[in-house]
Amino acid sequence: MRSVFPRSLMGQMLLAVAAALLLVQALSAFLIYSAQRESYESGMLNAAAFRMIVETRGFESLRRTRKPDGAPFGGPPPRGFPVERSPVSPAAENERRDRGAEEQFAKILNDQNFAASQIVIVHRRLRHDPVARGWIEKHAHWHNRTGHDLEEIFENHLLVVGVLPQDGRDWLVTRVRSPRAVNILLFPLILQTVIIYIVLVGAVALILRRMSRPLAALTRRVEQFSATRDLAGQVEPSGPDDVHRLIVAHNALETRIVDMLDEKDVMLGAIGHDLKTPLAALRVRIESVEDDIERARMATTIEDIVRTLDDILSLARVGRPSDPLERNELSALVASVVEEYEDMGEPVDLGETSRMALELRPTWLRRALRNLIGNALRYGERARVSLSKENGAAVIVIDDDGPGIPEDSIEAMMNPFTRGDPSRNSATGGAGLGLALARAIADQHGGALVLTNRYDAGGAIEGLRARLTIPLG
Template identity: 65%
Template sequence: MKFLQPRSLMGQMLLAVAVALLLVQGLGAVLVYRAQREGYETGMLNAAAFRLIAETRGPQWVARKLRKQDDAPFAGPAPRGFPLEFSTRLPIGAGEVRDERAQSRLSDILRDQDFPDSDVIVVHRAVGEDPVARLGMVMRGRAHHLEPEEIAESMDDHLLVVAVRPKQRDNWMIARVRTPRAMNILLMPIVLQTLFIYVVLVGAVALILRRITRPLAALTNRVERFSMTQDADGQLEPSGPEDMRRLIVAHNAMEARIAAMLDEKDVMLGAIGHDLKTPLAALRVRIESVQDEAERSRMAMTIEDIVRTLDDILSLARVGRPSDPRERTELSALVASVVEEYEDLGNPVELGDSERIVLELRPTWLRRAMRNLIDNALRYGKNANVSLKREGNLAVIRIEDVGPGIPEDTIDAMMDPFTRGDPSRNSLTGGAGLGLALARAVAEQHGGALSLSNRHAADGQVEGLTARIAIPIG
């Protein structure tokens, strides 16, 4: 049932238009059918009244009426009738329902023709349910050499049975009028007409919507691509209606301005990095002349802390516009190589379960994200366990420690820049608080996400923190 729940703008608008048209056309078709059917029923009542009146007025009245075309008893295809029947029995069967509305209309017709005041009964039957009509159809079919199938088909036609008994008489005059064939088939032309109008209108609306939604879809794709690359190349040509053209032109101008601002930012950051790293390098040389070894060591650590913070700031600012292309990489090998770097240095980092997963990514950036997470695990949890698994369409890297975890109400805030669990900014306890922010930016750069969660023991106590990088495969 997805076609009843379209997600695109064009699909939703077409569905709304289609439903509205279906309701309007359906209502119109019902009204037209009822009007035409009422016209035929009026003709049938007039035909029955004509036969009843003719029986009481004589052949001269009939001839006079037939010569006057403007005074014809009914319009449209002539209803087919049967000879009048005279009976003393009530002309209504068990379970049959009298048509009160038709009785009232017939009484009005007879009254207008000065017919004697009478009791009137009108019922509806199928031809095959009425003995007189059934016999008449059989005899008529034989006279016209009709096939048995044709005669049997006529037995389902609608039959109007009209019975009138003047007040001064005991006998009922019964007239039977069969529905003209045109009435039996008038529903199909109405249905076909409705479907034709429906298809034409929906088709016209679809063409108009397509002219609007095609450039809108192209603009959506362009916005998504620009959000990933921030590259102003390949802008859209204005197309579609005037409003859509203006929107595309405005978007192109906005893209160009954003790209120019990002270029200016990169130039500014490069200048800042150069201007700051040069004097820091000079300071490293000058501190060698300091005689106090403890003081010299503290000064060197301060310089290294400034350099790391500067590198993190520059990296975080540039992660949204990476210059290196994606490479097809075996992620399991990359994870193992990062773990080996720490093992070679004697750090308590272990490689857990790992599956072979190959995908396109930026290895340098992902290495840095993993290092930041492992450094945090070592700093606060004293050890780190790294694993790689496939979960559906995601490659998931987990880095687990056995530290105190993070308060639940601060987990999301911990991934913001310059936010740290330890409020101090001592290099021994964790730098400026950019590691998690950079790791999250790298994960988002690859279309994935970084999440943090505490692990709990059976008694509910926190037994460590799990950092999870999930990257889409393919």
């Protein structure tokens, strides 16, 4: 299952910034909302206390100057309801009381020397309070409120405050209405968060895009250079100073690598030319040796030197192939290599194969297969070859019946000049370059060569498996 987590630098940075911003903004919004809500409710409680004091202490001038639906000193939206005297508490039995608001209201009354034996505060929608609803409907014509406007008002929040004075038997009940605090406070915070997200994430995205574009170009260039080692198409330095310097350094590194490879090729070419000439002369001179056995030994030694020299030159050239990629039927190529050994009477078996065509360098791939099959015959007496398709790649498997390789030596066996038989016996001769060359050819095709031991049911090694993988795409 593909992960939804972004894998690109830009995606991960944007996700990190967005997550951090969400956390910080959520904490900030909570603190702001809590402070504003406390201030808002405090204003409503003060308005309720003001109305109750005006009612009980006879400030007639304030009563006459107030509009029926006006607020005394601003604060929350219009709240005017007359103070009601009731023989019972305004809170229903199943209605939840606001204990915190009751304590705060008691402090307000105490500051005004208003003695109260009981205080009850509840919250409800205006439509659920018969007194407030009836008063709104009665005075709706003062503000030309009808129909839909009244329905919106009935959804308002209503704070109902009931006080039982110490010197009275009736409850004093006042009501303060306003839109629900969450509607007043939460929506601006959400809008603020959205605006911050758009501005900040947009700015970060622009900066990251300026950084990631040259890095993406550099990545593509590294991939191209690893495949072709051609200096054509180097990335033009751009982006921030750090990225600019990275691209300049990489271009210099590419140039240095190509120069070193060119020097290596020239040196190996000269060695190959200079060595083959005296070796050819030696072949001619040994014909004058009268002892047939000695002459044969000398010829064999010369052939070993020539074969080792060819392997060294091939290993040096495999990283910079001169032959282009060609579309080939891989199963046919594998079958043709197996037929070569069958024609020589070697015990090589071709197992199941799958037809698949892909871009490859057939000459080099044949060389790798010959090296692997040759090793299987040399050390395992028999080779079994199969070809299958696994996870979008062609997989060539070569099994033998040999003694295998110690687990701690498998990786070292694919290094140049490392042999399974250190005695350099003529039956298992070679310079130890076959596996190194096969792995280099697999790398050249974007694949890999892996060696593993095969075990029987009892846990004993019953052979070695060489697994050569080449991507199909």
